[in-house]
Each structure stands twice: as structure tokens, then as C-alpha cells.
Amino acid sequence: MEIDLNKFRKLIPINSLYEDNLLHLARESTLERRSKGEILFEIGDQSPDSLFLMEGEVLEISVENQKKIVRAGTEEAHYALANLRPRQFRAQVTSETAVIARVDSKLLDKMLAWGQFxxxxxxxxxxxxxxxxxxxxxxxxxxxxxxxxxxxxxPxxxxxxxxxxxxxxxxxxxxxxxxxxxxxxxxxxxxxxxxxxxxxxxxxxxxxxxxxxxxxxxxxxxxxxxxxxxxxxxxxxxxxxxxxxxxxxxxLKEPLLNWVDLKKASKMVREGAVRLDVRLESEFKKSRIKGAVNIPLYMLRLRAPRLDRTRKYILYCDTGLRSSAAAFLLSQRGYQVFVLKGGLSALPRHH
Structure with missing residues (x-):
């Protein structure tokens, strides 16, 4: 099976890639046809891939047994299925068949960072x-x-x-x-x-x-x-x-960036640090951390002057790749920036 590029271009945040990078990502991604009843992943799954529903229907079930149906072609299906790691949902095919696009999350995040440069x-x-x-x-x-x-x-x-x-x-x-x-x-x-x-x-x-x-x-x-x-x-x-x-x-070595784990980041927030989400606006609207500020990486140069230089900023994205690029840009401009290790995947729960 070949990926339908018209559908692939609508996926978020893939839709923000340069065309050459989008085509490269499509070549590196795979399509899988799954049958009714098949489990795509369980709660706690740590797979590094992002799964997008291209055809069919999938049921997501949370730890609290909350259920949600995702149907291909809908706005919900433009986002990866339960993309936070470890997975907070179990995903099962409910249609007769379903087609899943499997995308390397780290490669996607790196390409999103490349767009900045x-x-x-x-x-x-x-x-x-x-x-x-x-x-x-x-x-x-x-x-x-x-x-x-x-x-x-x-890096x-x-x-x-x-x-x-x-x-x-x-x-x-x-x-x-x-x-x-x-x-x-x-x-x-x-x-x-x-x-x-x-x-x-x-x-x-x-x-x-x-x-x-x-x-x-x-x-x-x-x-x-x-x-x-x-x-x-x-x-x-x-x-x-x-x-x-x-x-x-x-x-060859990653520039000196200030990395912090979740415990340290939480302590800094209590002391006045600001959480800065550098994902796309659409990703931020889909899932966010309470109290976080959103400045997408591609807008950082334009909006950086509005930031308070007296505050500390904890940057995050899905994996830490885009946020490390953002931290490099902001540190060049004299801001006190820190990067959350592992990005959103470091969080036990995400709302």
C-alpha cells in the first residue's frame, strides 16, 4: 500500500512541513491494514511511533474506562491516536478493517525543528x-x-x-x-x-x-x-x-542546554517559572498543560521580544527536539531557558 499524500498532508502537525520533508517522511512511514478487534496498542505502551487513522474506525478506552470512537476523515483523526507516551489509552479496531499510517515520532519532530532553520x-x-x-x-x-x-x-x-x-x-x-x-x-x-x-x-x-x-x-x-x-x-x-x-x-555534540526533569520543572513552576509550549497552535489546542503559554517554534523569533526577561522559561514539545531548538534560539537572545527532558512524554498524565 502507498500513502495517500492528499490525506497525509492533512495530518497534524505533518501539515506544517515543507513539501520536500513531507514527501521524505511519507517515504519513511508505513501503512498497515488491521482487522476488526485488533489491538493497536495497550495502556502504558511505549512505542516511539505515531499512529494516524487513515481509514476505518478505532475505539479508545482510558484507564477509567472512558470510551471514545475515532473515525477516519474527521477532525479528530487528523491527530495521532493517543500520542502521549506511555499511552493513556487502549486502541482497538471497531470497523471491519482499518488502515493505519505508522510515523517515526522522532523523525517527524526533527523535521518540524528543521523548518525553523x-x-x-x-x-x-x-x-x-x-x-x-x-x-x-x-x-x-x-x-x-x-x-x-x-x-x-x-541534534x-x-x-x-x-x-x-x-x-x-x-x-x-x-x-x-x-x-x-x-x-x-x-x-x-x-x-x-x-x-x-x-x-x-x-x-x-x-x-x-x-x-x-x-x-x-x-x-x-x-x-x-x-x-x-x-x-x-x-x-x-x-x-x-x-x-x-x-x-x-x-x-557534533549538542550545545550546552539546560535540561530539567519533571520534578525539577514542577518546583521551578511553583517558584514562578513559565511553561512554554513550542508546538503548533493546533497541537496546543488539542492537548495542553494548564497554565502553559504557547509560542510555536516557527513564530519564536517574532514573539520572543514580548517575553519577560526576568522570568525563567521551561520549554517543551512532544519529545524535546523542537524545544531544544527553541531553547537554543532563546538563549542566544539572553533568556533564561530550560528544556523538559522527554517533552510531554515525561508527564504521567496529559489533559
Missing amino acids: APSASTEGMEVAEFEGNGVEDGEWMMAMLQTSAFLKL SANIQLLFQKMKEYPVKEGDVVIKQGDPGDYYYMIKAGRCKVTRPSDSGTTVLAELDRCDSFGEEALISDVPRNATITMLTDGTLMRVSKNDFLKL
């Missing part, structure tokens, strides 16, 4: 991020880079700094970018052009690989602190983006 906004309501003086102007290239395996492993809060540290490096066909045996100095990403990876062999030179747009190279020598183990030569004219060894190593 894109240099051009094609999605309504998304704010344009500023990148000054670093030569990174190709939004299409940036969004493609954000979907590579290297960036999938990168969300590092992404803006990494793009700011990148320097454009024009190259010509035949240029040797990296020479085997040299010390590592830069990490490279290909914005345009192609290159080859070679090493000497008994027969002369062996081509190990050819690299194309959005491929990256040079990390092994930087991480391991050993000489370059291959030579990289340009096959065409092109443009590389490069980051110095120090910046690369620093940005």
Missing part, C-alpha cells in the same frame, strides 16, 4: 530564518542536506550554528580537495558538482567512490584525529561547503 519558506506560516554572510543561499540544497544520514543524526539545536559556520569553497575540474596522508582540517559537503575518492594500489590508483550533490566527506580524519586516508579530486567544476575541524567537532 530553512532559508526560504514555502509553507504558509513558516518564518524565514536569517543566514548572513556565509554563502548559504540555496534553500533547495539545504533542505536536501537536512535529509541526509549525517544530518538525521545531528536539532546544532543545525543553525552549523549552517552559519559553513564557508563556500568554489572548485574546478581536476582540483585535489583532500590528499591522502595530509592532516584533517575541514569537513566538506557538496553543494554542486561531482568528485572521486581514490587510493593508490598495486595497479596504480583505485577509484573507491564517486560523490555527488549533497554527499559529504572528510569526517573520519577529524573524528579519529588521523591523517586523511584517501584523495578527493573534482570531476567537474563545482561548489563545496566546508566547516573547520574545531567547529565540526564542537557541533
Whole structure:
């Protein structure tokens, strides 16, 4: 089965993604056909996936035996089924069949955070991020880079700094970018052009690989602190983006963020701290913490000046990914910010 993109685009918060990221998420998601009576999950389930009802009907039953029917195509079905972990509901198929879209929650949350750092906004309501003086102007290239395996492993809060540290490096066909045996100095990403990876062999030179747009190279020598183990030569004219060894190593690790657990966060709230929910408005309306303030991540730059600098803020989202990105942005502006470990999933109950 293939995901119906028209239906997929209506799911919340998937509907706020850039189109390229939405398509990538759809490719990474799966559809499951379930039969009447099948249990999708039990109360207390810790599965990291978000389940969306695409076809059919599902019954949700709470710990207190409160029952609710969710039908595909309704406003309720635009949200993931009982998405808080551990699950507060048991979900059972009540229609003859049901189709479920299984989405990786962490990947979704990371893509929502990525939207904050894109240099051009094609999605309504998304704010344009500023990148000054670093030569990174190709939004299409940036969004493609954000979907590579290297960036999938990168903490969300590092992404803006990494793009700011990148320097454009024009190259010509035949240029040797990296020479085997040299010390590592830069990490490279290909914005345009192609290159080859070679090493000497008994027969002369062996081509190990050819690299194309959005491929990256040079990390092994930087991480391991050993000489370059291959030579990289340009096959065409092109443009590389490069980051110095120090910046690369620093940005592999999550920036220093102030993380707090639920107990510490509750104590801080009693002492006057403000809970700041950085999810979308629609997510906040669907489920919220009493007394929390909602400023979606994409609106943070615009609304930050309204915040009281004398107050402490505890930021949260579903998993902690968007809130860590938000904390990075606010801390740059001098606010006292803390991130709730695990996001809403850290809460025993959510209303």
C-alpha cells in the first residue's frame, strides 16, 4: 500500500512541513491494514511511533474506562491516536478493517525543528530564518542536506550554528580537495558538482567512490584525529561547503542546554517559572498543560521580544527536539531557558 499524500498532508502537525520533508517522511512511514478487534496498542505502551487513522474506525478506552470512537476523515483523526507516551489509552479496531499510517515520532519532530532553520519558506506560516554572510543561499540544497544520514543524526539545536559556520569553497575540474596522508582540517559537503575518492594500489590508483550533490566527506580524519586516508579530486567544476575541524567537532555534540526533569520543572513552576509550549497552535489546542503559554517554534523569533526577561522559561514539545531548538534560539537572545527532558512524554498524565 502507498500513502495517500492528499490525506497525509492533512495530518497534524505533518501539515506544517515543507513539501520536500513531507514527501521524505511519507517515504519513511508505513501503512498497515488491521482487522476488526485488533489491538493497536495497550495502556502504558511505549512505542516511539505515531499512529494516524487513515481509514476505518478505532475505539479508545482510558484507564477509567472512558470510551471514545475515532473515525477516519474527521477532525479528530487528523491527530495521532493517543500520542502521549506511555499511552493513556487502549486502541482497538471497531470497523471491519482499518488502515493505519505508522510515523517515526522522532523523525517527524526533527523535521518540524528543521523548518525553523530553512532559508526560504514555502509553507504558509513558516518564518524565514536569517543566514548572513556565509554563502548559504540555496534553500533547495539545504533542505536536501537536512535529509541526509549525517544530518538525521545531528541534534536539532546544532543545525543553525552549523549552517552559519559553513564557508563556500568554489572548485574546478581536476582540483585535489583532500590528499591522502595530509592532516584533517575541514569537513566538506557538496553543494554542486561531482568528485572521486581514490587510493593508490598495486595497479596504480583505485577509484573507491564517486560523490555527488549533497554527499559529504572528510569526517573520519577529524573524528579519529588521523591523517586523511584517501584523495578527493573534482570531476567537474563545482561548489563545496566546508566547516573547520574545531567547529565540526564542537557541533557534533549538542550545545550546552539546560535540561530539567519533571520534578525539577514542577518546583521551578511553583517558584514562578513559565511553561512554554513550542508546538503548533493546533497541537496546543488539542492537548495542553494548564497554565502553559504557547509560542510555536516557527513564530519564536517574532514573539520572543514580548517575553519577560526576568522570568525563567521551561520549554517543551512532544519529545524535546523542537524545544531544544527553541531553547537554543532563546538563549542566544539572553533568556533564561530550560528544556523538559522527554517533552510531554515525561508527564504521567496529559489533559
